[in-house]
Amino acid sequence: MRRFEGKTIVVTGSGREKGLGQAILQRFADEGANCVVSDLGRPAEHMGAGDIGTTDEMEAVAAELRARGAQVAVIPCDVRSEESCEALAAGAIQAFGSLDIWVNNAGIGYIMKPLLDTSASEWEAVIGVNLTGAFYGTKAAARAMIAAGKGGRVINIASQAAKSGFPHMAPYTASKHGMVGLTRSNAIELGQHGITVNAVCPNHVTTGLGARQNEYFSKLLGFDTVAAYLENMKRKNPMGRPGLGSDTAAACAWLASDDAIYVTGEALNVSGGEEMH
Helix, strand or coil: CCCCCCCEEEECCCCCCCCHHHHHHHHHHHCCCEEEECCCECCECCECCCCCCEHHHHHHHHHHHHHCCCCEEECCCCCCCHHHHHHHHHHHHHHHCCCCEEEECCCCCCCCCCHHHCCHHHHHHHHHHHHHHHHHHHHHHHHHHHHHCCCEEEEEECCHHHCCCCCCCHHHHHHHHHHHHHHHHHHHHHHHHCEEEEEEEECCECCHHHHHHHHHHHHHCCCCCHHHHHHHHHHCCCCCCCECHHHHHHHHHHHHCHHHCCCCCCEEEECCCCCCC
16 A cells, blocks of 8 residues: 555654664555654764664665655754754655654653652653653644645654553653643644644564663563563563554554544554553
8 A cells, every 4th residue: 555655754763773763664655655764863961872863873764765665855853942843844845845744753761760860851851852842843743734734644652651650760651641641732723724643652662772671671670581571571461462663653654544534632552452541
């Protein structure tokens, strides 16, 4: 199927190979979309070169998408800046003539510490990227979509942590809960313009970030090995496995399709039954 032929998708935080953002772009590329790869590009406080998509990594993600036959633009963006998000939206339109789908995927999930050891700057970094970034990104996308008058799709990549609490991840859990509230409010306001706003809430996905979480939580929860931790994760899931990037990508593709035109304000669990509310 090429449901998104001629449409343009922007995915923030999509500049890391084997990341969730890349998986989403791969699905849309295979269905004909023009793809905008975007990430921070260079390190910042609490965001080292191993935490973000560097310029070289963004280009590598873009090259893989082009090999799939997609038209691709690479546009760096710091989602903590409203001006940077506006420039990203404008760049997508300049490259491809439209902006149809915007996915707020950029996030920090690698700051894992007990509450009492979490610094103010770490809190601000997580909230700034995960929640404020989605706020600025949605504003930029909505302005462009309203101006074009053709409606559009905004999809927020939340988390199972948007529905349940997790230890040693207070900023992350708070940001993802907040993202669901942002989704609902924005859906109410933007519906009149034909713009749907939804969130996808995946359970654990072993991306590069997910592998770091595996290391941390296997020790925190007293497992002898990461393999034992992962085996326990499989056992407690009704479908018998953790999530895959392709699971989240498939949910995004459905929410962006014409089949989901009347679905908005939802926080869709994609967790193999691990989360059911």
